[in-house]
Amino acid sequence: MHPGGASVFFDEEIPGQDVTEAFYALHRHEVLQRPQYQRLQIGTIKDEESVIFGRVNVPTLQKRFQKAVREFVDEHIYPDAQAREDDGKRPSLDLVDKMTALNLHAMRMGPGKHLKGRILMNGIVTPEEFDYFHELIITQEIGRIGARGYGDGLNSGSIIGLPPVLNFARPELRKRVADEVLSGKKFISLAISEAFAGSDVRGLKTTATKTPDERFWIINGTKKWITNGVFSDYFTVGCKTEDGLTVILVERGEGVETKPIKTSYSPTAGTAYITFENVKVPVENTLGPEGGGIFVILSNFNHERWVMCCSSARSQRVIIEECLKWTNQRKAFGKPLNSQAVIRSKLAAMIARAESVQSWLENLTYQMNNMSYKEQAQKLAGPLGLLKMYSTRCAQDTARDAVQIFGGRGITKSGMGRFIEHNYRTVTFDSLLGGAEDVLGDLGVRQAISKMPKNARL
Ligand SMILES: Cc1cc2nc3c(=O)[nH]c(=O)nc-3n(C[C@H](O)[C@H](O)[C@H](O)COP(=O)(O)OP(=O)(O)OC[C@H]3O[C@@H](n4cnc5c(N)ncnc54)[C@H](O)[C@@H]3O)c2cc1C
Known part of the structure; x- marks a missing residue:
């Protein structure tokens, strides 16, 4: 029986007709992918393949890497994320083991000596080639799952807790703890x-x-x-x-x-x-x-904040994608929502915000690739603080606009607007964790002022 009731089958516009439009007005595509409906699929469209849109001029190696990470995320992380968000349990240890096999835990710590001798993503990239852009790809692909709590559950503690061990522990301790954590045996x-x-x-x-x-x-x-x-x-x-x-x-x-x-x-x-x-x-x-703990703590914040910017930027793109699809398929007053200038104006602001965040992020990522850990700590704390402040403010504006665009579904936990509702409920986590928005903006300005010539005048 249809979950929404039998009446749908008696609607004169439904039985025996092309119901594509009627279906997508009320359902997400993933409904069709549920196991119980697989029998309804009678074939696939010849030569159709999925395409990854996003960054332009991406080197071929990074493209191959992104494709492999995306396949892994879609096949293994996404289903676990949805199930664990529902039951509240920690991410499955079976998944943690699968990530270990690809050395994903190690890669999520960024480039460095801890990658030496490891086979990364089945050998697509070597430890020497692996840089912060590869790590950005991993974080942003995981950011597509639209499950904020799970995103943190999936070893976020290690991403922020292990680097001080890698960078500051005595060799024996570093080796023991890094081996245990990067193999997913300990947390x-x-x-x-x-x-x-x-x-x-x-x-x-x-x-x-x-x-x-x-x-x-x-x-x-x-x-x-x-x-x-x-x-x-x-x-x-x-x-x-x-x-x-x-x-x-x-x-x-x-x-x-x-x-x-x-x-x-x-x-x-x-x-x-x-x-x-x-x-x-x-x-x-x-x-x-x-x-000397304050230096250990502050230098560790940089990587944490950069990772959070990666996922915040990607989450904004997820929300925009949802809005673009929804405004295309939802009809009100006889036409699609995207035919309303007010709606397009909201979309324009969302896209401009997300693109500016991503571009700034990639700029800083490039700089990180060309600086030592110590140099990053000295030079990038301010810029990363400003970027995080900017990104999380943009994300909040976009979250609010998205709810308006989705209407009642934007505040409903299941169904077509479920990612919009989830994002709206959890978007402020990024603006508090790893340093509150105002504090980080202030840090950026203070660092800029401290670098000004003391006698600078108009
Ligand atoms: C879900 C969750 C997970 C977390 N995970 C971790 C973790 O793994 N490890 C860890 O150590 N911590 C963790 N935190 C803590 C997090 O880093 C802090 O919540 C954050 O640093 C803000 O501190 P606070 O909540 O005490 O706010 P406060 O410091 O009390 O600040 C309250 C408000 O005042 C504002 N404010 C404070 N000082 C200034 C100022 N000088 N100028 C302007 N405004 C100011 C801030 O913007 C903030 O909005 C987590 C927090 C949450 C909620």
């Missing part, structure tokens, strides 16, 4: 924010004090909103120490407790509240210099 989170300190990182209160023999840290305190924290095995923790802030790698064990926090997106992200009670950690787990 790691970045634990900086607290109820007391979010934007104001220097205000954090978790303490680490040394034992009298100076061989261990004793950590006490709490952390809030830690992505993947519910299921992570390791935590990269910002602590207050005698001479400033110090970042320490903590393994789940005695004295570490994690509890889920309910947020507006799905629990599949594993967002946690963490308590550390007299947790004993070897001093060898210190990441970077004692008292």
Whole structure:
């Protein structure tokens, strides 16, 4: 029986006729792809193939890479994302293993020594060829799934929690933890924010004090909103120490407790509240210099913010694609929505915003490819802060416009507007996580001012 009731079959414009238009006025194409309707497909159109639109002048290697990543995302990540968004469970470990086989976890950390000797995406790209544009492709292809909470659930904790280990840990610790995390056997989170300190990182209160023999840290305190924290095995923790802030790698064990926090997106992200009670950690787990944690934390933010810009830019494109299709198929007052100038004007603004974000992003990506990690930390914190602020503001404007364009469906969790509703509900995550919008804009301007000649005058 038709889920919308039997009356549809008695409508004089439906039975025995070409119902393409009537069908698409009320359904998403994916309805036809459900297993129970596969029997209705009587053939395929000869020579039809899917085409990837988007960046122009993309090198052939990147195109091949993008095609392979897209196929993987469509076949494996998309279905898991939709299922986990519904049941709220963590991303499937089976999928994590499939990603390990292609070295996707390692590639999501960006280019670097951790890729050495690995076969990437079945050998499409070598570790030496792999650059930030390849990583951008991975993040943006995953961004197409339209499942914001799941996007964070799928090892986002590692993307922000592992780099301090890769960049600042002692060799033995780095090797052990990197091997475990990049093979998908263990999970790691970045634990900086607290109820007391979010934007104001220097205000954090978790303490680490040394034992009298100076061989261990004793950590006490709490952390809030830690992505993947519910299921992570390791935590990269910002602590207050005698001479400033110090970042320490903590393994789940005695004295570490994690509890889920309910947020507006799905629990599949594993967002946690963490308590550390007299947790004993070897001093060898210190990441970077004692008292020099602020540099470790701030330099780590750059990659995190750039990744968030990649996914924010791609999500905006997803929403525009949805709107372009919808306004083409939805008819009101006897004509398609896209025949209304007001609607086209909204689309124009959306497209202009998304394209400007993507272009700026690619500009900064190019610069990252030509700078060392340290140079990026020194020169790009401001520009990346400004880009993230701009991107997340654009995303919010686009989310609001999209809801208007979709009407009631834009605020309905299932059916044709479900991605629009999801995006509208979760778009502000990008404007808060990894640094709040206003704070990042301010950072960009302050960095620009600090680079001005001191005696600059009109
Ligand atoms: C779902 C989720 C996941 C997260 N994951 C992690 C994680 O994995 N690891 C982690 O360490 N943290 C994580 N966070 C924390 C996140 O980074 C912080 O929420 C964020 O940095 C903002 O801090 P806050 O919420 O304490 O806001 P506050 O710092 O209290 O700021 C509140 C508001 O005031 C504004 N504001 C503050 N200072 C200024 C200023 N100087 N100028 C202008 N405006 C200002 C901000 O823009 C913000 O809108 C997560 C948060 C959420 C909600």
